[in-house]
Amino acid sequence: MPTLFRDQLDESRAVFHAFAAQADAADAICRLAADALIAGRTLFTCGNGGSATDAIHLAEELVGRYRATRRPFPAVCLNTDVGAITCIANDFGFEQVFARQLEALARPGDLLVLFSTSGGSPNILAALRAARALGVTSIAMLGKGGGAARELADHALVVPSESSARIQEVHTLILHAICEELEGRVVG
Numbered sequence: 001m002p003t004l005f006r007d008q009l010d011e012s013r014a015v016f017h018a019f020a021a022q023a024d025a026a027d028a029i030c031r032l033a034a035d036a037l038i039a040g041r042t043l044f045t046c047g048n049g050g051s052a053t054d055a056i057h058l059a060e061e062l063v064g065r066y067r068a069t070r071r072p073f074p075a076v077c078l079n080t081d082v083g084a085i086t087c088i089a090n091d092f093g094f095e096q097v098f099a100r101q102l103e104a105l106a107r108p109g110d111l112l113v114l115f116s117t118s119g120g121s122p123n124i125l126a127a128l129r130a131a132r133a134l135g136v137t138s139i140a141m142l143g144k145g146g147g148a149a150r151e152l153a154d155h156a157l158v159v160p161s162e163s164s165a166r167i168q169e170v171h172t173l174i175l176h177a178i179c180e181e182l183e184g185r186v187v188g
Contacts, residue, residue: 008165015166016173019159026174029139029155030181036111036137037062037073037182044106044136046078046098046127047115050168054115054141055079058175066179068187076105078127095122099130108135113178115171116140117164119147128152141174143167 037043043062045055055077062075078098079085088100102112112131116124119142128149131138140146140153143161150156157174159167 011163012166012169015159015161015163015170018161019170022157025155026157026177027181029157029174030178032137032155033111033113033139033178034182034185036109037075038185039109040074042074042076042106042110044076044078044102044110044112045114046112046124048121048123050164051115051117051141051171052079054168054171054175055113057172058113058178061175061179062182066176066183068183070183070187073182078102095126098123098127102127102130102134102136106131106134106136110134110136112136112138113175114138114140114149114153115168116147116149117143117167119144119149119158124149125152141171143170 033043045059047055056079059075059077062073078101084101085097088097092100112127114124114127119140125148128138128140129152138153140149140156142149142156143159146156146158150158159170161167
């Protein structure tokens, strides 16, 4: 009998169990994000490939809703403006697609939440450098040891896995936890 799903379930369970050691750091990041949003700061997100969809997911939950109907919060996914991305990539190179948008839109005190399974993509690293120069607090959701992004981010959560699928599963849990923290504080 095939065991593909059971094998993936066991692997996922092991990764979540290993990540539990970072629960306090994840809670602190959730509070940091909620504090920034409640204070009127803008939360920017970005990522590549599957991580781009995580970035979109977090931003849309904040602007729209997660579980509760509440006021919208300012969140901008830097992956979604195709015109800006293609213009910047054409004129400045793909490594600048997120950094350039941050330079145009972000203000000191804002927050950047980026998703990267490797932590090594040049556009992710450029975004982290831009955030630091702008006074934007950066949170990196990473995997595979964190790559260079781990040291560039103000706060990093590194999923202890080499599997992009397992890393992204934990990233989804974290982005939902950010929404839970926020809604728990503003609804009710």
